[in-house]
Amino acid sequence: xxTAFDTGVLQMAPRLRAFLRRRVRDDATADDLTQETLLKxxxxxxxxxxxxxxxxxxxxxxxxxxxxxxxxxxxxxxxxPALAAESRDEVAAMRAAMAASMHHFLAxxxxxxxxxxxxxxxxxxxxxxxxxxMNLSLTAVKSRVRRGRxxxxxxxxxCCRFEFDRLGQVIxxxxxxxxxxx
Numbered sequence: 001x002x003t004a005f006d007t008g009v010l011q012m013a014p015r016l017r018a019f020l021r022r023r024v025r026d027d028a029t030a031d032d033l034t035q036e037t038l039l040k041x042x043x044x045x046x047x048x049x050x051x052x053x054x055x056x057x058x059x060x061x062x063x064x065x066x067x068x069x070x071x072x073x074x075x076x077x078x079x080x081p082a083l084a085a086e087s088r089d090e091v092a093a094m095r096a097a098m099a100a101s102m103h104h105f106l107a108x109x110x111x112x113x114x115x116x117x118x119x120x121x122x123x124x125x126x127x128x129x130x131x132x133x134m135n136l137s138l139t140a141v142k143s144r145v146r147r148g149r150x151x152x153x154x155x156x157x158x159c160c161r162f163e164f165d166r167l168g169q170v171i172x173x174x175x176x177x178x179x180x181x182x
Contacts, residue, residue, distance in 0.1 A: 008054045009041060016062050023066055037065045059163065094173060098156070105155040113148030120145045 016037055021030035040061050048057050102121075106114060115134065119125045125133070131141040156162075163172035 004051060005045060005048070005054070008051075009038065009058065012055060012058050013038065016058060019059065019062055020066060024069070029069075033062075033065055033069055036069075037062045040065060055161070059161075063163065094170065098170070098173075101156060101159060102152060105152050108155070109148055109151055113144050113151060116141050116144040117148035117152065121149075 013034065017030055017034040020033045020037070021027065024030050024033065037058075041058060044061075048054065106118060106122075109117065116130055119130045119133070120127065127141050127145065128138055130136075130145075131138045134141065136144075158176065160176055161174045162170050164170060
């Protein structure tokens with residue numbers, strides 16, 4: 001009997017292989033790296049703390065495996081452009097797309113959440129000042145901002161898949177839907 005973990009990994013295996021194939025020169029290397037990634041995943045399955053984050057965890061293991069692959073190669077060989085740091089223009093384009101999407105999704109939030117999130121995120125007001133301005137308790141504002149952020153996050157994650165660095169900064173993204181994040 002397969003578990004939810006096994007089922008999730010099996011469903012993601014072709015996508016992981018495609019992810020790796022886009023970043024290496026040939027199919028055989030992509031196959032080897034996919035197998036190595038899956039071995040790491042099954043050996044360290046206890047490290048997955050939240051089953052809902054399986055996809056992100058799998059991509060993180062795949063990316064680490066890919067980086068290890070390039071480190072094992074000749075030290076003088078440069079990383080391919082797909083793994084090298086993104087240019088300032090690419091980072092600016094990514095941030096602009098995310099900002100536009102956030103504004104679009106913010107407009108879709110219910111009014112009770114839209115205004116507190118807008119004041120906190122876009123205007124940078126402290127929660128206490130938002131509470132005074134909206135004539136709400138601080139607890140209510142905290143709750144609305146937290147829930148509004150969760151709604152925005154869910155909408156963004158339904159639209160795109162994001163890669164984060166250790167500090168939580170977005171370092172890569174891929175559209176899930178054609179007409180989002182624009």
